[in-house]
Amino acid sequence: MESPNQMKKDNKKFTRRDLFKGAANAGLASALLPLTGFAATNQKSPIDKELISIDKQFTDSEVLKATVVIFTPSVIYASEGVEINIYFDNIIFSNLPIELLDIDIICSKGRQYDKFWRITPQAADEGSTIFRIEINFAGKLIASKTSELIINGKSKGSGQSIRVLCIGDSTTAGGQYISIINSDYQFLESPSMTFLGTRGTATNKHEGRGGWKFSQYAGDGGQITHQFNLNGIDEAPSNGSVYTNGVSEFTITEINLTEGKGYIAGRRSNGTKSPSVNGNLTKISGAGDGTIPYTNSEMTAANPFWNLKTQRLDFNKYMIEHAFTMTSDDLITIHLGINDVFNDVSEVKLESIKADLIKMTAEFRAVVPRINIGLCLTIPPSISQDAFAVNYASGQTLKRYMENYKQLINFLLSTYDTAEMRASRLYCIGFNHCIDRINNFQKTTMKANARSTKNIDTWANGVHPDNTGYYQMGDALYVFIKSLVS
Secondary structure, three states, rough: OHHHHHHHHHHEEHOOOOOOOHHOOOOOOOOOOOOOOEOOOOOOOOOOOEEEEHHHHHHOOOOOOOEEEOOOEEEEEEEOOOOOEEHHHHHHOOOOOHHEEEEEEOOOEEEEOEEEEEEOOOOOOOOOEEEEEEEOOOOOEEEEEEEEEEEOOOOOOOOOEEEEEEEEEEHOOOOOOHHHHHHHHHHHHOEEEEEOOOEEEEEEEEOOOOOOOOHHOOOOOOEEEEEEEOOOOOOOOOOOOEEOOOOOOOEEEEEEEEEEEEEEEEEEEEOOOOOOOOOOEEEEEEEOEEEEOOOOOEEEEEEOEEEEEOOOOOOHEEEEEEEOOOOOOOEEEEEOOOOHHHOOOOOOHHHHHHHHHHHHHHHHHHHHOOOEEEEEOOOOOEEHHHHHHHHHOOOHEEEEHHHHHHHHHHHHHHHHHHHHHHHHHHHEEEEHHOOOOOOOEEEEEEEEEOOOOEEEEHHHHOOOOOHHHHHHHHHHHHHHHHHOOO
């Protein structure tokens, strides 16, 4: 049965705005009505309501030189009772507006909506099936991609346990996608999950650091931090708290305390002198005791996996220092890339990312042979240029970043989304397709303009989702974890 979208396109009915946009993007017009994502006003022009019939030759895919790429991983994971989405704006990129394309999902499971495909599997859905996307324009197939959809039952992994170490940038640093797994799925014990790391709180541990890139986790991190050993405090500081020793200031970046004993670490954020071997830290801002006495201090690398003395990655040292244990059946996930390509991208930069990932993976597996590696495909940005205006003024635009982003995802998929990589226990996890760029990114309210009394809602953050977006990332990670356990 034909979908409403297919019938509309077969009748060759498009808005005049659609036609101008399509022609301009294909190089057939000298003027373009610009549209990059959504605007705060989001007001439609009156001519949007005017439908016109068009000649078939004008919409011929060869005349418009229509091109499309599809960025879905070869394996899509799902689990009984957990909603998983594939948002078309996240994974379909064309030189024509997506509204001009006929998108057809061929799959015996799930439902195709206007802007996404969704599945919340039931018990009867367990198993594997084909998921295929076909993109047609003017009656011609111009792109397609076939993936395997693997659906696990709710009891998959019952009685099993797995340790997970999540590495990432600011989209991991808040720990939201880990906390939602613990709060929503941990009680099922299918499997029982333990998250490791030196950052985060309680059970929501991780190794996420704001602004970080692949190169920093493959090297010393680019920053020296100072570790302060403590014999006992009442209130622990939090990441971001600022303390001074009277000469320099230190912003806390790591807390490793049990009943007030252990250590805290921070980078020198003001001043030029290193702290004395022992002494007191006095709070300037943030949480924590007003005065913290420390018994010893030492310089450490910002990268927790880096050995400052030997000047190399040392995962074994990391594991021993924190009393962590992992086996080949456990999982290390990596979600990076935003900061690597935010301003620019090149073949040299992409090859550097590949070299860094090889270096990291080799070190992890030198200590834990054949441990599972989950490469989380980098999440896309907010749908709106407004978010980039709020965050970056005129320093970066959604359109420019999206061009960089597309090259990154294409590189990650072409390099790592292969049967050979999966056989080696390196997997691609579909963070990129699962997140709602319209509804689940941070929003704000602002005045329409200085003369108006009207307030309008708009997007407030270019690359960081709100908690609901992070929770969708957690859903995607959880269903992947279930696929690993027997």
